[in-house]
Amino acid sequence: MDALGELYSELILEHYTHPRNYGDLPGADRVEEGYNQSCGDRVVLLLKLRDGRIEDIRFRGYGCAISIASASLMTEHLKGRTIQEARAFAQEFKDFVTGKREKLSPTLGPLVLFRGVGRFPMRVKCATLPWHTLSLALEEKNASQEEEEKEIT
């Protein structure tokens, strides 16, 4: 398969046209916005956390096929995961598309399709935008702040 065909696989285009978990999440505990200044892609991540797990996750935003499909597939793989696991997945995915890591854990399944993006260095940041946003949303500082807030209420 040529590089373009691999990058723009059927599944990626399908997630672009029919993104999963797209929309609002009333009562979200975390809302994090990621913006790629150079191309204008924007992703807003909404998370509901319970007992250290991601109970629900949605996203909104606009962007290219790579960033939207990446966000869509990401949300599919995070529901029910612990915050620890989600953080580790984010690092793993970022390392994978930037070539720092050869393989992806089988749990991340079809995200392996983003292997092709490494051939287009200008597009790597499109694939990683939702994952960077996730890392920010799950930062320790946020977590402890949120615990405090919960204790107060």
Add this chain to the structure above:
Amino acid sequence: MFDVDKIRGDFPLLSQSPQGRRLVYLDNAATTQKPAVVIEAIGRFYETCNANVHRGAYALAEAATEAYERARRRVARFLHAPGPEGIIFTRNATEAINLVAYSWGLSQLKPGDEILLTEMEHHSNLVPWHLVAARTGARIRAVPLREDYELDLEAFYRLLSARTRLVALVHVSNVLGTINPVREFVQAAHDLGALVLVDGAQAVPHMPVDVQELGVDFYAFSGHKICGPTGIGVLYGRPELLEAMPPFLGGGDMINEVWVDRSTYAELPHKFEAGTPHLAGAVGLEVALDYVEGIGLDRIGAWSRRLADRAARELSSIPGVRVYRPREGSGVVSFTLAGVHAHDLATVLDAEGVAIRAGHHCAQPLMRRLGLQATARASFYLYNTEEEVEALLEAVRKAARLFAPLVERAIRSPVQG
């Protein structure tokens, strides 16, 4: 006859294959390639003429000063300025506009004053005025865009008032290729006592510009968009205005006398050139201007427009493609493919060796006005060929095939995308 094959031979980068791939370079509105004569002139300056200017008491410094000042006189002739004292060398058009914003804007504008911009400005002619407006209390207004991608002149006459102190507009849009009727803007602005600054970055590479005939007060351009080196740009200002303006940057070269607590400033144009300037850049720009004028700016402009007209016409016939271009535009063609993000489109074109720009083109207000996140943009110059237009069309057709489900879906339900 426009001998494009001969012209291509003048550009080393085009006659090689950079990175071992085919290169169809259609990003000339971002920067142009450099002819060998420019590259050589820069090398020659360092090899034969390098010394600091305006102060060395030796022959080499005199030669460097003469080379630098000759470049200034060349730019003055190029813009049909009354003399070299109104030609200030800057890093680029952005710095030239900032110079006016900080020097003239900060010293002249008061709360209630208005700066009239347009909806098609590049960020370089927006952000400096935002900074100045925040510090002076001046208000920013903008001439809207019409459906035909021209500025709304009726709205301009409505917005222009005795409160307007400055009209700042782009000569040629870097996104749409619209060529604005600068003379008309100048006449109306001057009638009401407002000054006019024109961002000519996309104009000077494609048409002869006469700042006196246009009547502009300030005119800015960048060297690198007209076959010159990066890092050198020009501000033309009417000398009597520049004379009255305070310095922008302070330092060496721009002073007359300095005490520990105060200084007096040099005569024009040196008052606005603090520190050692980009000497080799100025020399390279001089040679670039010789080069393009040797071929003829009218002819270059006509050639770029011819390629852009054809690209626009044939792109429009591809299902799903929409072109954003006025009836008479410059050598720039912005377009979208329905259902496909401009970056995805550009990636497919890049895989075919076709280099275009995708994004907001540093014109976010314009993108917002067009209701778009991004466009793809092909921009042509003197060394581009009909075959390269065909390569562009072929690559866009390939993208349309690759993304066929997206395009068809978007055509069926045009809200999407």
